[in-house]
Amino acid sequence: DARVTQTPRHKVTEMGQEVTMRCQPILGHNTVFWYRQTMMQGLELLAYFRNRAPLDDSGMPKDRFSAEMPDATLATLKIQPSEPRDSAVYFCASGHQGYNQPQHFGDGTRLSIL
Amino acid sequence: GQQLNQSPQSMFIQEGEDVSMNCTSSSIFNTWLWYKQDPGEGPVLLIALYKAGELTSNGRLTAQFGITRKDSFLNISASIPSDVGIYFCAGQGIFGSEKLVFGKGTKLTVNP
Numbered sequence: 001d002a003r004v005t006q007t008p009r010h011k012v013t014e015m016g017q018e019v020t021m022r023c024q025p026i027l028g029h030n031t032v033f034w035y036r037q038t039m040m041q042g043l044e045l046l047a048y049f050r051n052r053a054p055l056d057d058s059g060m061p062k063d064r065f066s067a068e069m070p071d072a073t074l075a076t077l078k079i080q081p082s083e084p085r086d087s088a089v090y091f092c093a094s095g096h097q098g099y100n101q102p103q104h105f106g107d108g109t110r111l112s113i114l
Numbered sequence: 115g116q117q118l119n120q121s122p123q124s125m126f127i128q129e130g131e132d133v134s135m136n137c138t139s140s141s142i143f144n145t146w147l148w149y150k151q152d153p154g155e156g157p158v159l160l161i162a163l164y165k166a167g168e169l170t171s172n173g174r175l176t177a178q179f180g181i182t183r184k185d186s187f188l189n190i191s192a193s194i195p196s197d198v199g200i201y202f203c204a205g206q207g208i209f210g211s212e213k214l215v216f217g218k219g220t221k222l223t224v225n226p
Contacts, residue, residue, distance in 0.1 A: 042216055043157075095212075100164050100207070105149075107154070107155050
């Protein structure tokens with residue numbers, strides 16, 4: 001079965017460092033989503049793209065977070081500088097365009113900022 | 115912001131028992147989705163519901179899209195140990211948006 005691939009699976013780094021998380025969406029999916037999961041807040045949408053163009057990043061702290069899609073097979077989420085409160089599991093999901101198209105999730109990047 | 119109220123937060127049941135969990139919202143949705151998440155993995159889609167009143171099954175799982183479009187439930191019949199995990203409801207499609215709004219999850223424990 002086709003899957004969304006995320007790397008790295010785990011990342012531990014010190015506060016202030018730059019963090020880059022990568023996502024390979026399922027081939028043919030033109031919509032990519034970034035979510036953050038924490039115990040307190042649950043799953044929250046950070047940003048999403050269609051055909052590589054950002055559609056909504058209202059859930060993302062703009063001062064330190066940035067999301068891009070350099071090409072159709074790669075989406076990146078960067079945090080610079082990282083802070084301890086950024087510690088969470090970050091998920092990428094992809095799907096076809098349309099509100100009735102289900103989103104398929106990767107296995108996430110577990111980020112710990114010390 | 116939009117919120118989904120998912121209940122119960124956790125359930126402890128014996129193998130073979132049936133399970134029921136639900137989600138309610140103050141807003142209407144065009145689509146209701148149910149996901150399951152195992153430890154260390156991402157949510158996996160179980161059932162998608164696209165019409166108010168729709169009742170859909172996937173093996174031992176049955177889900178319904180409420181008539182008011184503000185609620186949904188998921189039932190699991192004859193639970194087995196591998197049903198253990200966290201189940202999430204999600205609503206999609208307010209005002210045509212593709213954004214998913216998630217419930218906080220129901221953690222299911224099945225005792226053999």
